[in-house]
Structure formats: structure tokens, C-alpha cells
Amino acid sequence: MRVNGIGLDSSARFTFQSHAHTDHFVSGKIIFATKATKFLSHLRKGGFYREVEFGKTFYIGDFKARLYPAGHMLGSAGIKLWLENGTLFYTGDTKWFKLRTAEKSRFPRADFLIIEATFGVPSFTFPTPREAEKKLIAFIEEAFDRGRRPVLYVNQMGKAQEVMKILDVHGITVKPSREILKVARVYSKFGIRFGNVERDGEVVLRSYRSPKVENSLSPWELTVSGFGRLKLSNHADFWELVRIVEKVKPEKVFTVYGFANEFAGILRGLGHDSEPITPDAQVNI
Numbered sequence: 001m002r003v004n005g006i007g008l009d010s011s012a013r014f015t016f017q018s019h020a021h022t023d024h025f026v027s028g029k030i031i032f033a034t035k036a037t038k039f040l041s042h043l044r045k046g047g048f049y050r051e052v053e054f055g056k057t058f059y060i061g062d063f064k065a066r067l068y069p070a071g072h073m074l075g076s077a078g079i080k081l082w083l084e085n086g087t088l089f090y091t092g093d094t095k096w097f098k099l100r101t102a103e104k105s106r107f108p109r110a111d112f113l114i115i116e117a118t119f120g121v122p123s124f125t126f127p128t129p130r131e132a133e134k135k136l137i138a139f140i141e142e143a144f145d146r147g148r149r150p151v152l153y154v155n156q157m158g159k160a161q162e163v164m165k166i167l168d169v170h171g172i173t174v175k176p177s178r179e180i181l182k183v184a185r186v187y188s189k190f191g192i193r194f195g196n197v198e199r200d201g202e203v204v205l206r207s208y209r210s211p212k213v214e215n216s217l218s219p220w221e222l223t224v225s226g227f228g229r230l231k232l233s234n235h236a237d238f239w240e241l242v243r244i245v246e247k248v249k250p251e252k253v254f255t256v257y258g259f260a261n262e263f264a265g266i267l268r269g270l271g272h273d274s275e276p277i278t279p280d281a282q283v284n285i
């Protein structure tokens with residue numbers, strides 16, 4: 001989107017990149033992002049990034065701005081902008097519950113909210129990360145009991161490192177793919193260390209394949225995703241999204257990505273002024 005000419009995960013002269021997943025990559029004269037997002041993005045792309053710390057006030061174009069941790073992956077951020085007719089908060093990809101390898105999310109009050117709606121319908125109700133973690137460990141222990149080596153399919157950036165950390169805490173060694181390991185090395189620079197990587201690790205981690213593959217997986221293979229069999233998600237589920245809206249207390253909500261139309265309709269039913277927008281929308285506030 002562009003809001004008053006400022007890019008939000010959208011290319012513009014001055015733009016904000018919320019996190020390092022490739023579908024949020026942008027180009028611009030100056031890209032504002034956290035240091036972790038800059039380092040992780042540089043694994044894949046160039047671009048002039050201006051590092052911004054969480055909670056510090058800065059200016060993007062003519063507007064005052066501040067970043068808040070989004071809880072989606074290391075370095076992920078939402079942005080609050082002080083515009084002519086009120087304040088706006090854009091969540092980026094976000095998570096209410098705390099993950100082990102992402103900063104704890106925070107959501108400020110704002111007059112206008114742009115919220116992601118990847119899982120914006122009630123059929124997406126996930127276990128909490130702690131509950132999902134127990135299921136993951138149970139799956140792995142059962143495989144071990146039967147003499148099998150489990151294989152986990154994970155998004156190579158973010159989810160893979162979260163799973164590595166969970167297994168590290170539980171004393172289980174991993175054999176990650178080369179791409180997953182590259183990202184993990186950047187995480188280590190930011191103090192998130194993994195003591196369980198071994199050439200012959202007990203659990204194999206491979207880059208995430210589309211959920212369609214699910215049917216062809218063996219009983220000891222698992223896709224770890226909100227769309228997969230084990231719903232350890234780094235996105236807010238439907239109820240987390242509703243909690244975020246209630247926390248920000250906006251006068252108007254714009255929904256974007258995924259189930260944007262449906263989520264906007266549900267919010268209207270709950271009494272909110274809400275409308276869906278597309279990722280390339282131009283909004284003026």
C-alpha cells in the first residue's frame with residue numbers, strides 16, 4: 001500500500017519494509033526497516049536500508065513514525081505514522097502470541113489500522129505456540145520410538161529457526177538444509193543461538209513445500225504451517241487478529257492480504273468501520 005505517498009511493504013521513494021519475507025520485499029530510494037530485517041533481506045537482495053530501532057521516533061518523508069515489534073519473525077515490525085488527519089498503525093505480518101525467536105509483539109493505539117488478514121476467518125483457529133510445541137515434540141518422540149527419523153517441512157526463514165530453537169530447548173539435534181542454516185547464522189548475530197545443529201542431526205529440516213504436497217507425505221514427515229498439518233503459525237489466527245483490533249481501538253480498519261474481504265465483513269458485523277484494500281492500494285489520511 002501507499003499511504004499519503006509513503007510505501008508500506010510497497011515500492012515508493014520512501015518506503016517501510018515490515019520484515020524479510022520475499023513477498024514483502026520493496027524497492028525505494030530509502031527503505032526503512034529494522035537492522036535484522038536489513039541483514040536478512042541482504043541474503044537475497046540489495047537496496048539502501050536505513051536502520052530504525054523499535055520505539056524510537058523518526059521521520060519518513062514528512063511524517064513522524066515509530067516501529068513496534070510485530071512478533072512474526074526476528075526483526076519484524078509494525079509502523080505507526082502521524083498523518084495529517086490522525087494516526088495510522090500498519091501491522092505488517094503479525095502475531096499476538098510470543099514465539100521463541102521473534103520479539104514480543106506490541107500494538108499501540110491508533111485512529112486508523114491496516115491489519116493483515118492472512119487467516120482472517122474463524123476456521124483458522126490455531127493452538128497457542130506452547131500447545132503446538134507439545135504436539136511437535138510428541139510427533140518427534142513417537143517417530144523416535146518407532147526407529148524413524150522425522151522430516152519437517154518449514155518456511156526456510158522464520159519458521160525453520162523457530163523449530164530449530166524449540167528442538168534445541170528440548171535437547172533434540174537437527175540437520176537443516178543449507179538455506180535454513182544461512183538464515184540461522186544471521187539469527188545468531190542477533191543473539192539467537194542454536195546449539196543443536198549436527199551433520200547427522202536426529203530431525204531433518206527441509207524448506208517448506210506447498211500444502212498440496214501434504215497428501216504425498218509419509219507418516220514421519222510433517223509440514224509446520226498454519227496451512228499445514230501442525231499449526232505452529234507465525235501469523236495471528238482469526239482470534240489473535242480480533243484481539244489486535246481491540247487493542248489498537250481504531251476508528252477505521254483496513255484489511256489486507258489473505259481473507260481481507262471476509263475479515264472486513266466480520267469486523268463490520270462486530271460494529272467496526274472496516275473495508276478491505278489491496279496490497280497496491282493508495283490510501284490518503
Ligand SMILES: [Zn+2]
Binds near residue numbers: 019021072093
Ligand atoms: Zn511474513
